[in-house]
Amino acid sequence: xxxxxxHAVPAGTRxxxxxxxxxxxxxxxxxxxxxxxxxxxxxxxxxxISFAAGAAPAGLGAVGPSASSxxxxxxxxxxxxxxxxxxxxxxxxxxxxxxxxxxxxxLVHAPSLAVPPPGGAxxxxxxxxxxxxxxxQYFTIRGLRFHERGLELARSEAAVVVAPSEFVAGELVAxxxxxxxxxxxxxxxxxxxxxxxxxxxxxxxxxxxERPFMLFVxxxxxxxxxxxxxxxxRILHRARHxxxxxxxxxxxxxxxxxxxxxxxxxxxNVPDDDLDALxxxxxxxxxxxxxxxxxxxxxxxxxxGCPVVTSSxxxxxxxxGSAGRLVDPSDPEQxxxxxxxxxxxxxxxxxxxxxxxxxxxxxxxxxxxxxxxAAYAAxxxxxx
Amino acid sequence: MRVxxxxxxxxxxxxxxxxxIINLVGALDARAEVELELLAxxxxxxxxxxxxxxxxxxxxxxxxxxLRLAWEQALAPRLARSLGVEVWHGPHYTLPxxxxxxxxxxxxxxxxxEHPEFHERAKVTFFQRMIREAARxxxxxxxxxxxxxxxxxxxxxxxxxxxxxxxxxxxSRYRPAADEATVEAxxxxxxxxxVRPPFLAFVxxxxxxxxxxxxxAAFSRVSRKHxxxxxxxxxxxxxxxxxxxxxxxxxxxxxxxxxxxxAEADLLPVLYRRAAAVxxxxxxxxxxxxxxxxxxxGAPxxxxxxxxxxxxxxxxxxxxSPGDDTALADAVEWVLxxxxxxxGLREAGPRVAGxxxxxxxxxxxxxxxQLAIGGPG
Numbered sequence: 001x002x003x004x005x006x007h008a009v010p011a012g013t014r015x016x017x018x019x020x021x022x023x024x025x026x027x028x029x030x031x032x033x034x035x036x037x038x039x040x041x042x043x044x045x046x047x048x049i050s051f052a053a054g055a056a057p058a059g060l061g062a063v064g065p066s067a068s069s070x071x072x073x074x075x076x077x078x079x080x081x082x083x084x085x086x087x088x089x090x091x092x093x094x095x096x097x098x099x100x101x102x103x104x105x106x107l108v109h110a111p112s113l114a115v116p117p118p119g120g121a122x123x124x125x126x127x128x129x130x131x132x133x134x135x136x137q138y139f140t141i142r143g144l145r146f147h148e149r150g151l152e153l154a155r156s157e158a159a160v161v162v163a164p165s166e167f168v169a170g171e172l173v174a175x176x177x178x179x180x181x182x183x184x185x186x187x188x189x190x191x192x193x194x195x196x197x198x199x200x201x202x203x204x205x206x207x208x209x210e211r212p213f214m215l216f217v218x219x220x221x222x223x224x225x226x227x228x229x230x231x232x233x234r235i236l237h238r239a240r241h242x243x244x245x246x247x248x249x250x251x252x253x254x255x256x257x258x259x260x261x262x263x264x265x266x267x268x269n270v271p272d273d274d275l276d277a278l279x280x281x282x283x284x285x286x287x288x289x290x291x292x293x294x295x296x297x298x299x300x301x302x303x304x305g306c307p308v309v310t311s312s313x314x315x316x317x318x319x320x321g322s323a324g325r326l327v328d329p330s331d332p333e334q335x336x337x338x339x340x341x342x343x344x345x346x347x348x349x350x351x352x353x354x355x356x357x358x359x360x361x362x363x364x365x366x367x368x369x370x371x372x373x374a375a376y377a378a379x380x381x382x383x384x
Numbered sequence: 385m386r387v388x389x390x391x392x393x394x395x396x397x398x399x400x401x402x403x404x405i406i407n408l409v410g411a412l413d414a415r416a417e418v419e420l421e422l423l424a425x426x427x428x429x430x431x432x433x434x435x436x437x438x439x440x441x442x443x444x445x446x447x448x449x450x451l452r453l454a455w456e457q458a459l460a461p462r463l464a465r466s467l468g469v470e471v472w473h474g475p476h477y478t479l480p481x482x483x484x485x486x487x488x489x490x491x492x493x494x495x496x497x498e499h500p501e502f503h504e505r506a507k508v509t510f511f512q513r514m515i516r517e518a519a520r521x522x523x524x525x526x527x528x529x530x531x532x533x534x535x536x537x538x539x540x541x542x543x544x545x546x547x548x549x550x551x552x553x554x555x556s557r558y559r560p561a562a563d564e565a566t567v568e569a570x571x572x573x574x575x576x577x578x579v580r581p582p583f584l585a586f587v588x589x590x591x592x593x594x595x596x597x598x599x600x601a602a603f604s605r606v607s608r609k610h611x612x613x614x615x616x617x618x619x620x621x622x623x624x625x626x627x628x629x630x631x632x633x634x635x636x637x638x639x640x641x642x643x644x645x646x647a648e649a650d651l652l653p654v655l656y657r658r659a660a661a662v663x664x665x666x667x668x669x670x671x672x673x674x675x676x677x678x679x680x681x682g683a684p685x686x687x688x689x690x691x692x693x694x695x696x697x698x699x700x701x702x703x704x705s706p707g708d709d710t711a712l713a714d715a716v717e718w719v720l721x722x723x724x725x726x727x728g729l730r731e732a733g734p735r736v737a738g739x740x741x742x743x744x745x746x747x748x749x750x751x752x753x754q755l756a757i758g759g760p761g
Contacts, residue, residue: 166743174555318744374416
């Protein structure tokens, strides 16, 4: 895959970044990525003009060392595209390639498959995964058409495509994208620092979660391997009544297994601080997802020393390396066996915690922003 | 990070380890954080220029193997020092033992220790000694599969880290036939080498480790029922190829067994895609690249239990204990007659192969290099 050679983005390049994902009902991992990328680019002094159809999203946090209050949304440099909003605008973009963007930029970055018409500027598109091609049964017809059309636009219009993993880059190459046009930018993770045991305990009490527990983080939708997860926990729970399963994440769509069962705690979406405490307190992250383009929860767990049990499929082995335990995402017995091993073996937990922390250090947002800058530079160079 | 990779062991017609080195170098060459110095055989400059256009090629290593290995020990360290390299990578078992800088060595398989009978005797002595010494002096070892890593740990008990970097597959070339045009082009390519479906395919060098006599025996069993079935064997003759020829002669099926010799890279995906089954019954492999390539192309694969191929394929292949010719014949028969099974395997293969890429392989190497230098990590 092309990693760009170390050309810099020409000084003064204005980057138009579509941040519509932050206005979605469930911004999810992509929303987090867009917010962090936006802030990271600004911190590097890149002239970012963010845009979406709606009021400035709260997810665009503090930016740059000059920002006085780190929690105040930065509305400077944000353009509200106005009506039409939401899905209708995306339909128009994808079908008619209009309305045109009312902004003057040197490059347009679509960080998801909602691909705006770039005008004359070079276009960069981030393709997070090709789950819609590989597991179409987990998508609505509408979702499928939307993603397929977005991918076609990326294929026909993007100067550069960014993938969050080598796995997705390989998927794109297998779909006929030239390797030279595909750049990989891994997601990153910030050092979460230390947190006192009292604070962590207080969060658990408030949420009603008791140790020992296994943690799952992600939108509750079929491709996350919830069938395997819930069945794996049921097997584990038969022998070990004290072990609960805490599910963090908004309910997505689609057929899910029954979740109101003994020992399963549904927490819905929780604030970042609570999630941080859950990772620190969990016996393991149980994340048997069938398909991920990256798998940020695995990284969030590793950086906090939470052992990761995840699936041997798609991008997950690339993210956890040998620092976690890999299982077949269709095998609940195996999941239960591995979770039991971790539960019963304090030495193993310590080894996985240490390996996870070390591995997580390889993934920084700084490196991710660098990779994006290299992708932008390549896009500008390809077109000019 | 300035890295020297010794690519002088890659032969003109690469398979397995050679394919790994070429693709690794290509993937590293594209990475901004790596500056590559390639140490190549004299006269091999052109190829490496093409593989790695951003890297420097030092085509200084003598052609003949004994001289080449002596040169590596005696003269290479000075070259590395003069280039200011931060880490030396020997991608094929060997290292300049007296080079004092950070060193990484790739160990492909441990068959020189576990199965000396599969190798020429002179090589066994040399490689056993060399692998022990390299493992003792390297800063980091790279193993090409979990299986190899476990064997390295057991036999050599190294005191340095072992990083697992599985091989990859280029999915722009190794992929299922997506459209009619590809199918037509495939048929034309087969026609050119005198092969017509239905056929079983084997890809690999003709040597004892590959268990080709077992394959021929299994073929002769299934061929009784499948009168139009052929067997295609693509690979150059290694040492001990005489046994293969004898097995073919004994089978009385010489007219239905095609020995293609070394197959150019363009022909391989065609063979995998159009085969009724790819049969890879090796006794032992370090990784078993043809199995991964076959999966990426959506070929129904029959391969050996207890090998890295079984680890890679999981449920996407039919596994047979190597050496059990009857079981091998039964497995092939099963794939040929159970359409549901074959369709399931064709669908599962590309999915399983998806997690392997040369980009992932290159990233694992960069981690190994950083570990060797003592950088972040």
